[in-house]
Amino acid sequence: MRAILKVRNLCAAYGDFQALFNVEFEIAAGEVVALIGANGAGKSTLLKAVTGLISPSAGEIAFAGESTSRTPAHALVRKGLAMVPEGRRLFRGMTVEDNLRVCLDRSRTDVEQALRWTIPRIHELFPVLKERRRELVERLSGGQQQMVAVGRALLAQPRLLLCDEISLGLAPKVVKEIYQKLPEIRAGGTSIVIVEQDVSLAKSSSDRLYCLLEGRVTLSGPSCEIGLEAISRAYFGAHS
């Protein structure tokens, strides 16, 4: 299958602190990949490097066959790389509708009409957002805010959607509701990366999985073939 994202030999550092060491990471078109690892393992750094928020110190990132090293972060979004950031990061003081439209205003144009995400389609996906579309986002519950964040990212018409800890701080029922939508999102041809603390949820909702430990990939492979014990070793390190 054609790769939508290829990360080769990626290193990233904050000053003297190196957060990623020679990371290899690849996503095929239409695939759902889970990225797991303890806090500080480098998951967020990897996503930030991929989206162009930080520039890597070494290595190569290619999105849809093109190197992204010279593309600014906002331009990558218009090429179809969207992220649901950790902590949702909605635009406070703006309505649900305005939050969604910010992304729609400058989304990728080369998408077939039938596959385009529109605000009515987001309302179909998360009906509660239709009811509350004129309210300020900070008035919404955590789960509803997360739906806005997912919807906002979808309106960028992503080929690849990165979801950073979307279950964090949400009730299990809400998490389930959001995760149930992943197949529908994927059906439009969007590849998805989920960064997830809940390992079994990550495993069950993905095709493949990567585990990071202290900035290195310690495990990768098809989710259904990897046992929990192997994950545990890769997650906590060999000595545990």
Added chain:
Amino acid sequence: MSYSNVIVRRQTTSSVIALAVSVLIVTAIPTMPYWASNGHIRWVIELSCLIAIAQMWNLLAGYAGLVSVGQQAFIGVGGYVLFVFANNMGFNPFWTVPLSAFAAAAVSIPAYILLRRLEGPYFAIGTWVFAEALRLLTANISYVNGGSGMSLRVMAQYTPGQRALGLTMMSSLLLLLTVGGSYVLLRSRFGLALTANRDEPVAAASQGVNVKRIRLMIWMLAAAGTGMAGALYYMAQLRITPDAGFDPYWSSICIFSVMVGGVGRLEGPIIGALLYFFATRFFGQFGATYLVALGLLTLVMALFSPGGIWSLLSRLVNWPWFPVTRVVVNQSQRAGEDQECRSGADRKRGFGDANGVNGTKHVDAASIKPGRETYQL
């Protein structure tokens, strides 16, 4: 690594020399009336005032995160308190100089209470408004002769020699209190809290550092030092007007000296003040052109070398004059580490790159943007 391997080093050869030179200068200044010309004495008095106000501004901006463009408020208050107490009330003018420091500190409290809610840049402009309000108020008070200002007539009762001695002694005292005081302050426990608060305000607060109280303390101390400098300066001038005493140009001097010299280091303001003083002596004749250059230099330094001349120098040679950091030296891996610690401290000075420099944890914390409110446009 056992603790016996760790040495906490707080002095270097260069700092011992600097300390000795400083002590020599401070003791030599009061002897100047016996060997120096009147012109040079004036130079030293003015320079002491410049170094003092720059050092105080450095405490504010470099350590307490308070940027003020209203330091002229305290210069003016210091000057006017001297003139009122000495002229109108008959106090000994020399003893009134330290007293004016207390007056400036007292005035700084209501200013802080009013302005503390303003965020960063707005706080700065707020201090300017406060100073302007004081200037206009002073110009409207007939007791201090309104806008036409006052002359320090009581000085006529002293001989020129007595005046020179008094002024030089006050200059020494001013330097001792502002530069020496900052040094002692930053090396104390309080100084550690201050540095912690500057580098990691959120973390410091969670470790029990009372950020609000620290800021108020520094604000008051800086006002006191600036007020004393104002009193000394106008005692030497013998004349004060609201437009001169509360001139925003005083803040320009502070900003130029500290930003060009080096913010957040005790050496920076001294270098900056010296540079400003001599540049003005040599190029002041070019008037506006000189000030255009001064303004542009400040702009360029802010953009390209936020650490000022001192940080450029530090890259070449590491000879601190007034080290306030504790350098932990691990004996087993000594030489290199020493350097690392110091450069780390330099880099952490507020202007670090946008990505943060302290590892992933820090970056995550930074992305939360503590204390940031949303404004609705």
Added chain:
Amino acid sequence: MKWLDALVQGVLLGGLYAQYALGMALMFGVMRIVNIAHGDLVILLALLGITLVGVLGVSPLVAPFLLVPMGVIIGWALQRGVLNRVVKADPLPSLVATFGLSIALQNLMLQIWSADTRSLSLGALSSMSIELGPLYVGVLPLGVFAFAVALTACLHLALRYTKFGRALRAAAADGEAATLSGVDAKGVYALATAIAVGILGAAAFCQATRTTVAPADGGAQLIYAFEAVIIGGMGHISGAFLGAMIVGIAQVVGSRADPGWGILSGHIVFLLVLALRPQGLMSRT
């Protein structure tokens, strides 16, 4: 009657201050930056306008059509060349950079135009006034006020209902999240500053025709704009307008009471608002 007249004159003066304040509110709202050279840019544009009208020999009424584009270009260049490098959580670099710029600009203007006070005469229009009930109101100040109202309304609507407005509000709320939504934050900042300084182009025309300008006046204009913004509530467009009215009224009423107390009254009202309602009059929190 004296006080009613003072009130009306204050509101009209506020119309001038509102034009300075709008740009400042916009820039602070989006970037948390205060451009200390804000007032100096008004003076620069006004002096440029006066000189251009003289050199080109055109009607003074042409001036705003020259000054607004010039302001836009200056603002854009200022953001791209200087301010985009200092948009950070730490307020020090941006303050110091614009402070240096302010000093350089002021002294440059002093050299080019000397310390003289200048103004732009609109001939008969300058002294024309209309009778409003018991009061006589100058046509020119009324025009300046009407323009400020229109400007505030336009800016408010543009922020609320246009693509650019949404992008700007998004960048103001969370720059990184805006970038992740495809918004070019630095580009938005450049446009915001271009608009802010473009407005100053119009303000410069209003100032030069209504009163006078001299190279050293910039600091005062900055302070009035600042007071308006804080009184209204930081970052609110309509708040800045309201704040400007209050500063204008305080200054005129104060100076009618005692000529020495005009500007001081503005400062006192500002300090009172800080003491009693530090979040500003229009702020919801």
